[in-house]
Amino acid sequence: MEKTGAQIFVDSLMEQGVETIFGYPGGNVIQIYDALYDADINHILTRHEQGAAHAADGYARASGRPGVCLATSGPGATNLVTGIATAYMDSVPLVAFTGQVSSALLGRDSFQEADITGITMPITKHNYIVKDISELARVVKEAFYIATTGRPGPVLVDILSDVAAARTSQEDCGPVNLPGYRPVTEPDPEQLNRAARAIARAERPVIYAGGGVVSAGAHNELRLLAELILAPVATTLMGLGGFPGDHPLALGMLGMHGSKYANFAVNECDVLIAVGVRFADRGTGKRDLFARDAVIIHIDIDPAEIGKNVEVDIPVIGDVKKVLAGLIERLEKKLPGAWQEKIQKWKKEYPITYEENGRLKPQQVIREIFKVTNGQARITTDVGQHQMFTAQHYTFTRPRTFISSGGLGTMGFGLPAAIGVQVACPDEIVFDIAGDGSFQMNVQELATAVNYQLPIKVAIMDNGYLGMVRQWQELFYNRRYSYTELINPDFVKLAEAYGAVGMRVTRPDEVASALREALDIPQPVVIDFVIEREENVFPMVPPGAPLNKMLG
Amino acid sequence: MRHTLAVLVENNPGVLARVAGLFSRRGYNIDSLAVGRTDNPAISRMTIVVEGDDRVLEQVTKQLHKLIDVIKISDITADEYVDRELVLIKVSAEPEKRGEIMQIADVFRARIVDLGRRTMILECTGNEGKVKAFEESLRPYGIKELVRTGKIAMLRGSRYTSITTNGSREDE
């Protein structure tokens, strides 16, 4: 039977089990949208393509399945760029489809033409431009394969409009043939042995766990290993939820705004077991002083991460879940000793805390959100102070419940991501903890949330500043607040204009009741928390300092 | 038809990406591209062999000119020029076959640059036709590995392509 390229596209998505795509139509995806008209695929129409990319990203982070977004050529494609880069930095499996001008017009600066494969080369795991209908099915198959295997990441597929319109009777798409792409998932037994020996000898082990634990689904193995060897676990921002935050061995987040005890523990450990992390600068502080007395074991699926930022003693390349299982097999139960005592002492001595002074504090709001949701909500954040407060004050216990832009640090991520998360997890509570600056960046997506009746809750930590930049200006630039003060819209009215429920909270004693009220409303709710304006995120490792030299 | 372009560029980081990206996004086919520094360390020279009719070539040239780092482009296809390519071929060479292979090397004025127990590496320079013939002659013995540099080219006689001239011209 003859099929059009657009039908092949839709069939390929169905074959991949895609249930939902996020998109925005346009001239060069007309054929594809026409094929979607009859397809059994849920299409969520956003209000800006950036929203579509972030929503697909949120969907992927929450579900573990690849997120799919679709945009037209030119501005539609370029509007995806930030979302693709965000997914790339955090290794999120995303497949982005873009329309492209027809072959006759390609390369001529035609209307709505942009070289999106060229543009996205630095920010995709791989990308394709499909110029021939005979390649389309295979390319789509490969795109999903590449996005979801090995170290996950975004793949972009640019489809010429005449390819979508063309017809073919070709049935078989041919096998996936990628000689240059063979991720190593099985760890080398000898490296496992070496790692196990080092761990067995360790007196002061620390596990440093990152997003790789979450994306490999290795959270159970991580907990088993930690409990077996009684190693405290510090996580990166991306690793939050990969280890239960309420576990006695949990150290919370390390790094620039990590807990003091996490940073002290890493500083003093003799064996550092780095699991699915990349030693990013926000986590390590001054790198040459990071865990400097420790034997470093680095477990990662991506060989290029080994030795990139710090020197590693024992690298183990492979799927994190398999590596951890292999280590557990090789190790014996340890008994608590001085190290574990020291950790508990630090935890008591330097708890994550904040100063209560009768004014509304963001930390309080986040703790209250934790309470009213029993720590079971899916939390998305934007980027800035509120993101760090969330990482510090909300105790994440399940993987894929903390959804945040780590590597790229994208303001405006939270709201569209929450939309994707709610689509993926329709029966769960989804909270977007946002800043007033970040929230405005993709505020148009409130229309999407209301349109699809997604009952997400948005908590705006409203301090009238770009707070994180202001904090740096306060601490390092003599309080010269250069263009960081914001004049904001009336967020309550804004929410109402979008058909959401708007609330405003200005006092500490109103927080709990407002949150409970919001949870009872089966619609999107926006709560404007008017917080203390110049609250700072502490503790803080100043840029260029080692982890144990913390302010606050 | 195939054209050979001599392109002088400023030796800035990313200049290769700019040129390669241009060819890809405009849909031009590069046959080969060789790049290296010139006598002036601030200037690199690319030899690009590109496939296309006159119209395509006109576009290629004009679009290349728009890159700020591109100083000069000469299409030397129609001129008298010397072109060379270097190839390294690792070929199966059991002891009893070595004599034959060395004879072939002689014919092509190729050099033996490595001798293993069962293989040897031969180095040959020449124009495309010669390199191809050399490869074909070795094929029956079993080519294990082959690497080519891509073509480099230079005008014959006293004419030259350099940044001080506005188009290649006869030297005084």
Next chain:
Amino acid sequence: MEITAAEALVRCLEEEKVEVIFGYPGGFMIPVYDALYHARIKHVLVRHEQGAVHAADGYARATGKVGVCMSTSGPGATNLVTGIANAYMDSVPLVIFTGQVPTSQVGTDAFQEVDITGITIPITKHNYLVKSAQDLPRIIKNAFHIATTGRPGPVLIDLPMDVAQTRINFEYPRQVNLKGYKPTYRGHPLKIAEAAQLIKQSRRPVIYAGGGIISSGAHEELLKLAETISAPVTNTLMGLSSFPGDHPLFLGMLGLHGTRYANIAVTECDLLIALGARFDIRAASKFDAFAPHAAVIHVDIDPAEIGKNVRVDVPIVGDVRLVLQELLPLVEKTDRSEWLARIQELKEQYPLRYQRGNGLKPQLVIETLYRHTRGEAVIVTDVGQHQMWVAQYYRFKRPRSLVSSGGLGTMGFGLPAAVGAQLGVPDQQVILITGDGSFQMTIQELATLKEQELPVKIFMLNNFQLGMVRQIQHYYCEGRYMAVDFKFHPEFITLAKAYGIKGYTVRTEEEVQEIVPQVLSEPGPVLVNCLINPGENVLPMVPTGRRIDETFEC
């Protein structure tokens, strides 16, 4: 005296007489923002970096000066991509600064690191990653030179934070030295003479004028040429406002949604004088059947545009204004009454028209705006049906009075561009005509509009859907409408109020007649939500792949 490179950056901008910067701060841009703290240059804080680049673009289009914007690294930089591509496609001079992670961290996937110079290679005229602080003044000098000369375009400068903090001996270079960049300004005299000869021989010439007229400031020469040789003038979308919209020789826009008479005139002409235009598909529709009976003269500053899409008989590479100045003395006053009579006949036979009744018609809103502004306002548009109606029904009188995204067709361009335009021309009436889809895309910039107290008047032609895509689905997908209907619509008036902006909703012709003069005389920003007939299509229209005279109409 030694100053930091960040301070030097500000000094360079002062040297380049930059008056306003659009930007959004962030971690790796803090040193530059700190240097801006005491600077005289006005900085406009937007609410999303996309807003910054479109605003700088709108500023540049409305004023003819270079637009400047800045953002931090990572997401700040990637948020600029659409705006940069937009400026690139329409040849708008922009200089863009992005922060970058410290040099030692470049290439390590550090926090908020992105390879923005790599990403923007295809969409900038040129870009720089500054590796040494001492190079910065020279790079900035080059960037302004490249952005504003030849065929203008965006240039990006990526500045690592440690470089910004490094102290240097500041000296602003007087000259640029770019071996590979020497635009041709003067047309070849022989080619110009050949063009004059063709013009002399021609019986049915048409001038096809594009955005190059505006960027080279050749509108007076264009008028003189058209009147001297009695040639009717048609504009591309980007060319609109380069020729008086009420002039008898004016044919309006050609192409996909051009006037029927422009399209027929181009098809019948025996000489096409293309000035600063690039024969885009939306104008030419079918390259090999465009102006099929004509010899073609093509004047453009960019040699790569000549012969790219359409064969050309007389190519002239040069600045359009300078070329026309050379050409004008060579042409004689010519009477082409037969041809002009034919043009008049076409205009009478196929006027632009729409049917009244059946709700509020968008064309009427634009005609009303035209009447009350006498074609003197600066009109900013978004992308979609409303953009085409503006192109058809607003008759522009002055160059740079239309600010619109032509090549990239960027929805969401309008509002931030209007912010930039109004800052550039504070004494002129700036009107944003937008659609409900486009307006939502960058709606956050209402906060910027309010903060800057800019009296932009926003007329949103609201049909509760993505009208242009719906129109395409109507004609090409048998009315199978997919993902074009916004089932939910915000309360736009409440939304405007949330941002402290006044709003009105109009539903009828009478209300439009009443509200337009009222709103135009109000101070401050105002939103007018015009509920138009949702079924309205942009006509005439050339079906895909057809010759431009094969249009259909209502």
